[in-house]
Amino acid sequence: MWLKENKTTLVASLLGPNTLRTSLLNRQVSIQEITDYPYKHQFIFKISLDKPLAFKIKIRKPNWASGIQTSEKYHLENDFMVFERTFQTRDEIKINFTAEVKILTDANNEKYFSYGALIFAKPITAIAEKGRVYEKDFEDLFYRPMDSVRYGFITNPNAKYLEGKISVNLQNLSTGAIENQELIPFGKTILRQVSFKK
Secondary structure, three states: OOEEEEOOEEEEEOOOOOEEEEOOOOEEEEEEEEEOOOOOOOEEHHHHHHHOOEEEEEEEEOOOOEEEOOOOOOOEEOOEEEEEEEEEEEEEEEEEEEEEEEEOOOOOOOOOEEOOOEEEEOOOOOOEEEEEEEEEEEEEEEEEEEEOEEOOOOOOHHHHHHHHEEEEEEEEEEOEEEEEEEEEHOOOOOOOOOOOOO
């Protein structure tokens, strides 16, 4: 998740919770990255040193980010935020990336929705059914959908992100009615509809 670019530069190339322990200029450096990414876009980089040290930290700005909120001075260099200063023995960098709901098109010319690094989907309520039993508490599970309603994309879906969900207007393909639906992150679903025909 981290790279060294030269003797005085550390590069956070992949975002996510982690702890880096390394050395720069023969000095021990520890950086703990605290975040709930990709579900939230706030990051705290806690820096621990035995003595103050001047060096650079470069943090990748994700391509989905529509803005950056931080009280730190930085400049952008090839989509990396560059922080260059003397860091104290107990120091930190706080960043919040802002995002927008995006409507994207897949290879089948169907539409799907993203926010930040996540793809969102319409969950389909299902009943779990046991399959083959291998041992006690170790068995196959199959999920049967409780309804077969599918939704289509409309030109102005009025998609809005709020508290971890996307609220969006979609067309019920069974009735033709426009309905407001909630989409949740793909990874939090079992059965789902991800893409919507125009």
